[in-house]
Amino acid sequence: MLHCSSQEVSRRRRLAKNGLTIDLLTDGLPPCPTTKRKAAPPEIIDAERSAYRDKVRDPDPDWPPDVRAVYCTCRERLFEMGLEAQEVTDNLGIRNHNIYSRFRYFTGQRIKEWIIQHRLRLAKRFLRRTSLSGTWIAFAVGYESSSGFCTTFKRREGCTPTAFREREEE
Template identity: 35%
Template structure:
């Protein structure tokens, strides 16, 4: 299924023979290997990563890589090839677009919470593989399992706030713009983006000089202005459509921001 935002091209599984290798070669897409058993080495950009069961490595498009199974304890891995307009941003949010394109799940097994997420990550990969191989499998389910994989990696690694300030702010604004008609709260925005409320507040104040709550109110008000001028919806309909509890609170907020009541503002068209 082609979605453009995220596409799965193929996936597979292989139990490698001792010292089995591939490359050096490039790929035209992203390719992620999840190591199920054994050991091996991944070589990219003059770096060598020694990996084992519960680890994973990512190959990026047009990047020359080489990987080889251990001669005594060769690895078995599953892989998934994917791409799409959102693939890079998703990987970045998972911490896999930094200097180390690897996931050290084996080092997280002593942490109870992270260990559980590592196991769920690999279970999702097995489910993806089974669904992909099933002639009656669903392409939507395959994408869902891939998103689960990204989600568990993100939960294990944790997001690095310092590197993604602009990304978090953009994600927060987009969330508000897509959900302003609902009774969203600042905590809902922070949860959707994956950061705490205090950090979200600092992002808005530092970049937009307003709080997240004020941004929500201004966006609702601006949307209401447009609807008053370009639709024939009633004031009550516009109030509910823009996420206000009732027309009274809408009128009060609207006048505070524009200097007009909704009815008088509409007369300007």
């Protein structure tokens, strides 16, 4: 249930893989014709992202500099499509494969798990506070497709985003 053509999805994925940030809310993506939900103004999504990001704790000053750098970069780029742990370490010039186990040691999670956890927390916040469709929420929190978002959400939360929203509204 995507809101854009397969060509547009392919273009967005290519751009994301090349490191370009795509703001799906101002990039001409029309509202979903199959639902009555409307797109939220970009400032609402930006405000929610910013408020959430501000609540993510700062890295401990006692952590090694490379772990702090990876953590801070992941936190800053948390909602970008195509964010990958390997890309983050490469962009920081960290060639030590030990960084993955060190990140896990200090945060308690793998880099990918940390990213997914925070994306899903923001998604649940959107589901509780807005009437955005699941597709809009998927894009707003950094997923490249609504199906990938729904699959991850269901695997982690035990229900679909729609069922979660209905349960929260009761």
